[in-house]
Amino acid sequence: MPAEPRITLLGPQREPHLQDVVRSxxxxxxxxxxITAGWREREGEDxxxxxxxxxxxxxxxxxxxLQQLWEADPELEAADRQRxxxxxxxxxxxxxxxxxxxxxxxxxxxxxxxxxRAVQMATDDVLAIMRDMDDRHxxxxxxxxxxxxATYEPEHRPAVTEARFLVGRRIADCDAVVIxxxxxxxxxxxxxxxxxxPALAAPSPETAENPDPAPTLYRPIIAWGxxxxxxxERVLLFYDDxxxxxxxxxxxxxxxxxxxxxxxxxxxxxxxxxxxxxxMAVLARRCAxxxxxLLDPGAQVTLTVGGEVPTGARIVDPDGKVVRHDxxxxx
Numbered sequence: 001m002p003a004e005p006r007i008t009l010l011g012p013q014r015e016p017h018l019q020d021v022v023r024s025x026x027x028x029x030x031x032x033x034x035i036t037a038g039w040r041e042r043e044g045e046d047x048x049x050x051x052x053x054x055x056x057x058x059x060x061x062x063x064x065x066l067q068q069l070w071e072a073d074p075e076l077e078a079a080d081r082q083r084x085x086x087x088x089x090x091x092x093x094x095x096x097x098x099x100x101x102x103x104x105x106x107x108x109x110x111x112x113x114x115x116x117r118a119v120q121m122a123t124d125d126v127l128a129i130m131r132d133m134d135d136r137h138x139x140x141x142x143x144x145x146x147x148x149x150a151t152y153e154p155e156h157r158p159a160v161t162e163a164r165f166l167v168g169r170r171i172a173d174c175d176a177v178v179i180x181x182x183x184x185x186x187x188x189x190x191x192x193x194x195x196x197x198p199a200l201a202a203p204s205p206e207t208a209e210n211p212d213p214a215p216t217l218y219r220p221i222i223a224w225g226x227x228x229x230x231x232x233e234r235v236l237l238f239y240d241d242x243x244x245x246x247x248x249x250x251x252x253x254x255x256x257x258x259x260x261x262x263x264x265x266x267x268x269x270x271x272x273x274x275x276x277x278x279x280m281a282v283l284a285r286r287c288a289x290x291x292x293x294l295l296d297p298g299a300q301v302t303l304t305v306g307g308e309v310p311t312g313a314r315i316v317d318p319d320g321k322v323v324r325h326d327x328x329x330x331x
Contacts, residue, residue: 004305005176005217007231007259010224011299012267013180018052018222021300027220028054030175037062037190038182038226053178058170062190065163069193072159076152083148084189087141087253094137095250101130102248109278127285134251134286138234141253145192154193167194174219181225181266184237184252188230197256214260214307221258228264228295233257236287238265240273249283259307263287265316268294274322281320291325292316 008025010018022028032053036043043063050057070077108122154160171177177200179187191197201215221231229235238249265272273279274294284292293301294314301313304327309315313325 005220006302006305007217007221007223007307008300008302009228009231009264009293009295010222010301011295011297013224015297016048016052017298018049018178019054021222022053024300025220025222025302027176030054030056031173032057033171033174033177034059035062035177035179035187035191035196035227036182037066038180038184038187039063040183040186049178049180057178058174060167060170060194062167062194062196063186065167066190066193069159069163073157076154076157076160079148079152083144087144090137090140090144091250091252094133095248097133098130098248098250101126101133105282127282130282131286138251138254145253155195160193163193164195167196168199171196171199176220176222179221179223179227179230181227184226184229184235187226188235188253188255191230191256197258200256201258210306212260215258217258224295225266228266230255231258232262232264232290233259234263234290236263236265238268238283239271240276240279249286259303261290262293262303262309263290264295265292266295267297268292269296274316277320279320280316280322281318284316284318284320287316288318293325294322 008021010021022030034046034049034053034057036046036049036059039045040063043061044059046057046059070080104126105123108119108126111119149155155164181187197215199218200221201217204213204216206213223231232255235252235255236249237252240247268274272283291309292315293309294316295301296314299314302310304310309325309327311325311327314322315325317323
C-alpha cells in the first residue's frame with residue numbers, strides 16, 4: 001500500500017474498471033470499506049462492486065443505519081425532515097434567481113453590433129451577481145445545517161452515538177475506502193449523520209505558506225459520481241440539457257472538504273455543452289479559484305498528497321476551453 005494515502009477520482013463505472021484502478025494504486029489484497037448510501041434502497045446491491053474490489057469489502061450500510069436512526073428517534077427524524085424541506089425551498093428559490101441571470105447573459109451575447117468592451121463589462125457584472133448568489137446560498141445552507149446540529153445535538157443521542165461507534169469500528173478494520181455515486185444529497189447527509197469525516201482524515205497543521213491545508217487521510221479513497229463530489233469543498237450540480245430553460249449550474253452545499261482547489265464534474269462531457277466556450281467560461285469563472293475537473297468515462301485522477309489537482313487532469317480553463325492541467329504553469 002502507498003505510504004501516503006491519496007484520493008483517486010474516477011469517471012462513471014457503468015463499465016467498471018476498478019480492478020485495473022486497484023492494481024495501479026497498489027491496493028490489491030486490501031480490505032475496502034464501501035459507502036453506497038447514495039444508492040438509497042439499493043444500497044445493499046453491491047455484488048458487482050464487491051467482485052471488482054476482490055471480494056474483500058465491508059459495506060458500511062449508512063442508508064440502512066439512517067432509517068434505523070429515524071425509527072429509534074422520531075424527534076430527530078421530524079427535525080431532519082423539516083430541515084430538508086426548508087433546504088429544498090431555498091434551493092428552488094435560489095435557482096430561480098440564477099435562471100434570470102443566465103437569461104441576462106444569453107440576451108447580452110445575442111445582441112449584435114455592440115462594443116466588445118461594453119459587452120465584457122456587462123458580462124462581468126452578471127457573473128459577479130451569480131458568484132455572489134452562489135456564496136450567499138452556500139453560507140445560508142451551512143447556517144441551516146449548523147442550527148440543526150446545535151439545536152438537536154445528534155452526537156448526544158443514544159441511537160446516533162451507537163451508530164457512529166459501529167461505523168467507526170467497521171471502517172477502522174479496513175485499508176481503503178470506496179465511495180460510488182448515486183443521490184449526492186442523501187450520500188452527503190448520511191456521511192454527516194455518521195460523522196464520517198473524522199474517520200477518513202485528520203486536520204493538518206496550518207503553516208505560513210499554507211494556511212488552509214487539506215486534511216491528512218488515514219487511508220486511500222477511491223470515488224466517482226456523487227462520491228467524488230462529496231469529497232470536495234463545494235458541491236456543484238450541473239447540466240446543460242434540461243427541461244427547465246435556461247439550464248443553469250447550481251451550488252448545492254459544502255462538501256467534506258477533503259480536497260483543495262477543485263470542483264468535481266462527473267460525466268461532464270455527457271452533461272455539459274463542452275464545445276460552447278462561452279457557457280463553459282461562465283462555469284469556470286463561477287467555480288474560480290477552484291478548477292472544474294472533468295471526470296468522463298475512463299478518467300482516473302489521483303490527487304496530490306495535499307488533495308490538489310495533479311498535472312494532466314482535464315479541466316476547464318477561464319476561457320471555457322477543456323485543457324490538461326499544468327501545476328507548474330499555474331503555480
